[in-house]
Amino acid sequence: MSLIADVADRRLPVGSIGHHATGWWAMLSGIVTEAALFGYLLFSYYYVAVQQHTGSWPPELPSLYLALPNTIVLLVSSGAIWFGERGARRGNITEELFGIAAAIVLGIIFVTVQFFEWHNKAFSIQSSAYGSLYFTVTGFHMAHVIIGILILLSIFIWSWRGYFGPHRHSYVSIGTIYWHFIDVVWLAVFFTFYITPYLTGRS
Amino acid sequence: MTEIEYDRVPDVAEGGPGSELATRLRRFWEGRPGLYGWLATVDHKTLGIRYIVTAFAFLALGGIEALIMRIQLAQPNEHVLSPEQYNQLFTMHGITMILWYALPILTGFSVYLQPLLLGCRDMALPRLNAFTYWVFLFSGIFLYASFLIGAAPDAGWFNYVPLASIEHDSGPNIDFYALANIFLGISTTLGGINFIVTILRFRAPGMSINRLPIMSWGTLTISVASVLSIPAVSVAFFLLWMDRHFGTHFFDPATGGQPLLWQHLFWLWGHPWVYIIVLPALSMVSQALPVCCRRPLVGYSLVALATVLTMVLGFGVWLHHMFATGLPTMALAFFSAVSIIIAIPSAVSLFAWLATIWTGRPDFSTSFDFFAGFIIVFVIGGVSGFMTASVPVDWQLTDTYFVVAHIHYVLIGWNLFAVLGALYHWFPKMSGRMLNETLGKISFWFVFVGFNVGFFPMHITGLLGMPRRVYTYSADMGWGTLNLISSIGAFVLAIGLLITLVNVIRSLRVGVLAGPNPWDADTLEWATSSPPPPYNFAVIPTVASRSPLWEARLGEARSSTPERGFALDHGKETLGTTMLDAVPDVIVKMPEDSLAPLLLSLALAALFTTMMVEAWFWLIASVVAILVITMAWLWPRRSLGEIEGSTT
Numbered sequence: 001m002s003l004i005a006d007v008a009d010r011r012l013p014v015g016s017i018g019h020h021a022t023g024w025w026a027m028l029s030g031i032v033t034e035a036a037l038f039g040y041l042l043f044s045y046y047y048v049a050v051q052q053h054t055g056s057w058p059p060e061l062p063s064l065y066l067a068l069p070n071t072i073v074l075l076v077s078s079g080a081i082w083f084g085e086r087g088a089r090r091g092n093i094t095e096e097l098f099g100i101a102a103a104i105v106l107g108i109i110f111v112t113v114q115f116f117e118w119h120n121k122a123f124s125i126q127s128s129a130y131g132s133l134y135f136t137v138t139g140f141h142m143a144h145v146i147i148g149i150l151i152l153l154s155i156f157i158w159s160w161r162g163y164f165g166p167h168r169h170s171y172v173s174i175g176t177i178y179w180h181f182i183d184v185v186w187l188a189v190f191f192t193f194y195i196t197p198y199l200t201g202r203s
Numbered sequence: 204m205t206e207i208e209y210d211r212v213p214d215v216a217e218g219g220p221g222s223e224l225a226t227r228l229r230r231f232w233e234g235r236p237g238l239y240g241w242l243a244t245v246d247h248k249t250l251g252i253r254y255i256v257t258a259f260a261f262l263a264l265g266g267i268e269a270l271i272m273r274i275q276l277a278q279p280n281e282h283v284l285s286p287e288q289y290n291q292l293f294t295m296h297g298i299t300m301i302l303w304y305a306l307p308i309l310t311g312f313s314v315y316l317q318p319l320l321l322g323c324r325d326m327a328l329p330r331l332n333a334f335t336y337w338v339f340l341f342s343g344i345f346l347y348a349s350f351l352i353g354a355a356p357d358a359g360w361f362n363y364v365p366l367a368s369i370e371h372d373s374g375p376n377i378d379f380y381a382l383a384n385i386f387l388g389i390s391t392t393l394g395g396i397n398f399i400v401t402i403l404r405f406r407a408p409g410m411s412i413n414r415l416p417i418m419s420w421g422t423l424t425i426s427v428a429s430v431l432s433i434p435a436v437s438v439a440f441f442l443l444w445m446d447r448h449f450g451t452h453f454f455d456p457a458t459g460g461q462p463l464l465w466q467h468l469f470w471l472w473g474h475p476w477v478y479i480i481v482l483p484a485l486s487m488v489s490q491a492l493p494v495c496c497r498r499p500l501v502g503y504s505l506v507a508l509a510t511v512l513t514m515v516l517g518f519g520v521w522l523h524h525m526f527a528t529g530l531p532t533m534a535l536a537f538f539s540a541v542s543i544i545i546a547i548p549s550a551v552s553l554f555a556w557l558a559t560i561w562t563g564r565p566d567f568s569t570s571f572d573f574f575a576g577f578i579i580v581f582v583i584g585g586v587s588g589f590m591t592a593s594v595p596v597d598w599q600l601t602d603t604y605f606v607v608a609h610i611h612y613v614l615i616g617w618n619l620f621a622v623l624g625a626l627y628h629w630f631p632k633m634s635g636r637m638l639n640e641t642l643g644k645i646s647f648w649f650v651f652v653g654f655n656v657g658f659f660p661m662h663i664t665g666l667l668g669m670p671r672r673v674y675t676y677s678a679d680m681g682w683g684t685l686n687l688i689s690s691i692g693a694f695v696l697a698i699g700l701l702i703t704l705v706n707v708i709r710s711l712r713v714g715v716l717a718g719p720n721p722w723d724a725d726t727l728e729w730a731t732s733s734p735p736p737p738y739n740f741a742v743i744p745t746v747a748s749r750s751p752l753w754e755a756r757l758g759e760a761r762s763s764t765p766e767r768g769f770a771l772d773h774g775k776e777t778l779g780t781t782m783l784d785a786v787p788d789v790i791v792k793m794p795e796d797s798l799a800p801l802l803l804s805l806a807l808a809a810l811f812t813t814m815m816v817e818a819w820f821w822l823i824a825s826v827v828a829i830l831v832i833t834m835a836w837l838w839p840r841r842s843l844g845e846i847e848g849s850t851t
Binding site: 009010012013014015016017020021022023025026029030032033034036037039040043044047048051052057072092095127128129130131132133136150154156158162163164165166167169171199 | 208209210212286324327331392395397399400403404431432433434435437438442445446449450451452453455458459461463464467468471484617642710743779787788789790791792803830834839843844845846847848
C-alpha cells in the first residue's frame with residue numbers, strides 16, 4: 001500500500017505560521033549558540049577568578065543600588081513583550097502595539113541605567129583583568145539588548161503597518177523569544193558579577 | 204488567484220521530467236540568467252558546487268605552502284626560506300587547511316546533497332545559505348590579504364599567548380588571523396543552524412529520524428557541535444584583539460589575567476573542531492561505501508549512535524592538548540581516560556565498514572579504492588592518537604614531528620581520502636557525467652603512496668626528537684634522509700591530486716553521460732535526474748525505508764514512492780515535516796533569488812576591514828549599512844506568507 005494515502009487529504013498551514021515557521025526554528029538554534037557564547041564568557045570570568053592567588057577579587061564589592069532595580073526593569077519588559085505577543089496571537093492590535101512599545105521603553109531604560117552603572121565604577125576596562133572582564137561581559141550583554149531593541153522596533157513598525165494578525169505573527173513570536181533570552185542571560189550575568197562576590201565572602 | 208490562503212490540502216500528483224507539472228515548477232524555481240542570476244542565486248546546488256570549488260582552491264593554496272616548506276626541510280641547513288617566512292607559511296598552511304578547507308569542503312557536499320538526500324527542494328534558509336557562502340569566501344580573501352603586505356599570521360594555528368600578544372608580535376599579523384577567524388565563525392555558525400533546521404524540519408514525509416540517511420546524521424551532529432563550540436574561539440580571538448589594541452588584561456598575569464585562559468578557550472573549540480571536520484567525512488563513507496558494496500550499511504543504528512557519541516565525548520577531551528602545561532594530576536587522569544574511551548565509538552564505525560565490505564560484493568571502483576585507503580589510514584591515525592592520549596607518552600612526544608604525523612593522518616586521512624571517494628561517487632550527480640576510472644585509479648595510487656611515504660616517516664622523525672615548527676636543522680641530527688623521503692612523498696601526493704583535477708576538467712567536457720542513477724544506489728538523490736532540475740523533485744517523494752530505491756530487492760513490506768507525492772506547485776514551495784516522525788506539518792513558501800546575502804556579506808567584509816585598519820568612522824558606516832540591509836532582507840513579504848491577509 002502506498003504511504004502517501006496516510007498523509008494526503010490533511011489540511012496543512014501555508015507559509016510562515018506560528019511555531020511552524022522556519023524562522024522560529026532558526027531563532028531557537030540561534031539562541032543556543034548565543035547561550036554558548038555567554039557560557040564561554042562567564043567561564044572566562046570564573047576561570048580567572050579561581051586562579052587569583054593575590055590581590056582582591058573583585059576590587060570592590062559590587063553595589064546593588066542601581067543593578068538590582070535595573071534587573072527588575074528588564075524582567076518587567078519580558079512581561080510586557082509577552083503581553084504584546086498575546087495581543088498579536090489574539091488579533092488585538094492595540095495590546096500588540098502597547099506590549100511591544102512598553103518592552104522597548106523598558107529596554108531603553110535598562111540601557112540608560114546601565115550606562116550610569118558603568119560610569120559609577122571606580123575601575124576601568126584597562127585597570128585590571130577584573131575590569132576587563134566586567135566591562136567586556138556586560139558590554140556583550142548591552143550589545144545584545146541594543147540589538148534586541150532594534151528587533152522590537154522593527155516589529156513595532158511592521159505591526160503598526162498591520163502586517164501581523166491572528167494567523168501571521170511569527171515575526172512577533174520570534175522577536176519575543178529572543179527578548180526573553182536576553183533577559184535570562186542578564187540573570188546569569190547579574191548573578192555572576194553582582195551576587196557571587198557576596199556568596200564567596202571575598203572582598 | 205486572490206483568495207486569502209492560510210491552509211490547504213496539497214494536491215497529490217505523479218510527476219516526471221517533461222510533465223506539465225515539471226514545466227510549471229521550472230518556471231518558479233529557475234533563476235534569472237546573466238550576472239544578476241549568478242550573484243543572487245540561492246539554489247543549494249549552485250552554492251554547494253561553489254563551496255566545493257572554493258574549498259579546493261584553499262586546499263591548493265595550503266598545499267603550495269606545504270610544498271614550499273617541504274623543499275626547505277628536504278635537506279639540513281637549507282635557506283629557501285627565512286625563519287620569518289617559514290613561521291608565516293606553517294601558520295597559514297595550518298589555518299588554511301583546518302579552517303578554510305577541511306570544513307568548507309564537507310559543507311559543500313552537504314549543501315549540495317542534504318536537500319536531495321532528504322527529499323526537499325532547497326535548504327531551509329536559502330538566502331542564509333548564499334550568505335554563509337559569501338562570508339566564507341570573503342573571510343578567506345581577508346585572511347590572504349595579509350600576504351599582500353607581507354604580514355601573514357605567524358604564531359601557529361593555535362596562536363598561543365604570550366607569543367601572540369602585542370609585546371611579542373606587534374605587527375598586524377595576528378590581527379588578520381583574529382578578525383578573519385571571527386568573520387569565518389559567522390559563516391560556520393549560521394551554516395550549522397541552516398543544516399539543523401533543514402535536517403530536522405525538511406525531510407520527506409515518512410523519513411522518520413530512524414530512517415535519516417547516515418550522511419545526514421554526520422552533518423546534523425557536527426552542526427549542533429559547531430553551534431555550541433564556535434563561540435569559544437570567537438570569544439578567545441575577540442579577547443585577544445581587545446588585549447592587543449584596547450589595553451585589556453585577559454591574558455596578562457601582571458594584573459590578574461591568565462595566559463592559560465587562551466588555551467582553554469581555544470581547545471574548548473579546537474578539539475570539538477577536530478571531530479567537526481572529520482565526522483561528516485566519515486558519514487559520507489558510511490553513505491557511499493555500502494553502495495560500492497551492493498548492500499545496506501551494517502549496523503546503521505550503531506554507526507549513527509557512535510557518530511553522536513564521538514561528538515559528545517569530543518567536548519570532554521580538550522585538556523589533552525594541554526598535558527604539558529602543569530595541570531593537576533586528577534585533571535590529567537580524567538582527560539586521558541576520556542581520550543582513550545573515544546576509541547570505542549570510532550572502532551564501532553570501523554567494524555561496521557569492514558563488515559559491510561566483508562558481507563557485500565565490492566565493485567572496486569575508484570570511490571571504493573579511496574574508501575578502502577581511508578580505512579587503512581583511519582586505523583593508523585587512530586592508533587597514533589590513542590598513543591598520545593596517554594599522558595607520559597604525550598609528554599615525550601608533544602611538539603615533535605610525531606604529532607605532525609598524527610594530525611596529518613587524521614586530517615588528510617580521515618578528511619581528504621573520504622572527500623576524494625565522495626567526489627568520484629557524487630560527481631556524476633552534480634555534473635551529469637562520469638569521472639574516468641583509469642585516471643581515477645592512477646590518482647588514487649599516487650595519493651595513497653605519496654601520502655604514506657610523506658607522512659609515515661614523520662612518526663620516526665618525531666621519535667628521534669625533531670621538534671615541529673623549526674625552519675631548519677643541522678646535518679648532525681641525522682634527520683636528513685627521513686625528511687627527504689617526506690618531501691618526495693608530499694610531491695607524489697600533490698601529483699595524485701593534480702591527476703584528479705585533470706580528470707574533473709576532462710570529464711566535464713567529454714565524460715560519459717551518467718543518467719539518474721549510475722551506481723544503482725539506494726537514496727533519494729539518485730531518484731532525480733543528473734544534474735537535478737532546479738526544483739530537485741517534481742513531487743515531494745514519500746519514504747518508507749532507509750533505502751527507498753532498493754526496497755523491491757530487499758523485500759521491504761512497504762514501498763516508498765519517489766514518483767508520486769505532493770505537487771506543491773502554487774509558487775516556490777516545499778514541505779515542512781515534524782522533527783521526529785516526519786509527518787507533513789506545513790507548506791513552506793521559499794524565497795526568490797536575492798542580492799541581500801551578497802550585499803550583507805560585503806558590508807560585513809567592510810566592517811572587518813575597518814576593524815583591521817582602525818577606521819572608526821567607517822566602522823560606524825559599515826554597521827549602519829549592515830542594519831539597513833538586514834532590515835530590507837527581513838522585511839515581511841506576502842510571497843513568503845509572512846503577512847496577514849496574504850494572497851496566493
